[in-house]
Amino acid sequence: MRRQVMGGVAARVVVLAVVIGALVSGCGSGPSQVGAAAIIGSTAVPTQDVEARLDQALARTEIVDQLSAQGVITPDIVRDIVTQSVLHELSVVAARENGIVVTDADVDAELATLGGPEAVLERFLGDLPTVRERVWDQLVAERLATQLAGGLAVTVDIAGVASRSDAEEAARVLAAGGPEAEAYFAANPETSRRAYEYRASANPDVAISPVFGTPVGGSGWFQPVPGQDSWIAFHVVDRRTDAPPVPPEMDALAQVGKSGLVEIGMRQLQPVADEVGVRVNPRYGVWDQVSLRVLDEEQIAGGLLPPSPSRS
Template sequence: MRIMGRRRALGAVLAGALLLAGCGTGPSQVGTAAVVDGQVTTIDQVQALLDRAVQEQPYARQLASRHQLDLVGREIVRQTLLHEVVVKAAQKEGISVDEATVSEAMQQDPLASPVPEAVTQDQSAAVTQLVWRLRDHREAISDQYLQQRIALKYLPTLSVNFDYTSIGAPTSESQAPSIDPKAARSQAIAKAEEYASNPGKIQADIQSGAQGNVGQQAPALSSPQDAATVLFGVPANTVIAFQPNPASAPTWWVTAVVRKRTTDAKVATDQVQQPTAAQLGAIGVRMLQPYVGDVDFKINPRYGVWDPVGMNLAPSAAEVTGVAVPLHGGAPAKQ
């Protein structure tokens, strides 16, 4: 009876997976999940990976039971895009895969086992690792290798100079302010658009009492966690609005004017922090931001829209994780 019950439960999850790959589509993209540099990924291919995930991965079955398999479908499309971006970025950066290192990793194949239980506490990281396991393992490991090598190349020389204002920041006692997260988001994005049209307004706001500062310099080596944010990924003369820590501080938004981005000189700093492997990978993904524009891609709306601030796919344009706007204009900065 217990075995029968499990089979029925798994059958229900698999049936549900057929409905959770996405919803809605444009007439020009019927059957197509994404086209990246002319390479087509079909909805059927994404669905096949979703079905396999539910069959093979306990974490995928958890997501299916919570009606969250759309997260996996979106991540499949995201990694399809980022694979092409990292390949092109590595070529331009003069970085290649060390096949011996990848072969050594493949001997133990860290992607052969299910997503570790400890990782599932972080949904975003768990979904990423889940999709690594659905892909060709050598390709997934090679992509991670290239991302980390790109991060290691930039960390010693990357710094940004910026002015910023802050909305909804937690107090020193980590208490959230009395502001609605949606209101904080709207205010931060409105400020970004205002500063893009009038770059001097940020100094005036700070002089009038707004929380923030001008003339900040931040070396990537001093804060690997921050180096993975959009602050370090956009070119100079870009205004950004983003959340430094959305999980623990959902009301906290920063609007910043990036005045300078330096990548060609070693940064002198006494506050060097050794990045973790996860941080190094995240920094590597962020360093791909300037190269996304080198790839010609089209995403089926059922899988979302490209979000350069999150280096991710957002469910819709209304749900992107922030904005990046060039100074003296209202169009999004090219990434």
């Protein structure tokens, strides 16, 4: 049933900076949105920093031409720059809260495994400080996944559907609970499950999805594989980080490699974003908690619902 519901869940953080290379890469209280491309908690990302990084990126005409041939245009590159700035600040918070320390020597060693700074720069839209920042972020994500994944378990009410509208409707039904939800499960026994537990160590493909980043009581819907007629609706019943180890034959973390651990760790930035708050200057787009990216509003495919105190 797990595969029927989740299919090939592959909602991944797509980073334009690695399309070519091997690197995985207001108002109210707090800082003013004026002059800020994004605000993460109490930290502002200056617009001038984004513009400077864009100038550096566009100067790499050979890479830009290759990206253009793949349909990537300047606004996509700008949104990617803002995305990476947001993810970096979230990574700083995650590292601090989880006692993760990544040193300059660690970054140097990782760059060496990628062929050295010059080799990385040949396929990266940015300068060396930006490269080092990206490497630092992915090392934090890898260590975060290594630290948390073994005990990370999420119990969900979940359903697989064929369209976005059906997924949103199902998510709202699951979020509300009660007789309507009971009737939904009764009518869809082959494509839905109640109180189904996923383990990050046994289900790494699910651990990179919003299912593992949404708080208890929260619900959502998303498309696990963009472009396919397959959608997931879910409601988080329970979430724990101290679950007992899975049997060795079920532990799949060893097979996902470094890039898989990075993706699992990056998904754990979703709760951090919920905690500190992320605001993006509308000039650049909106922050999407499903994809963990800055997107144009028309690009947003899924959605999340906050916990409902009235759910029975």
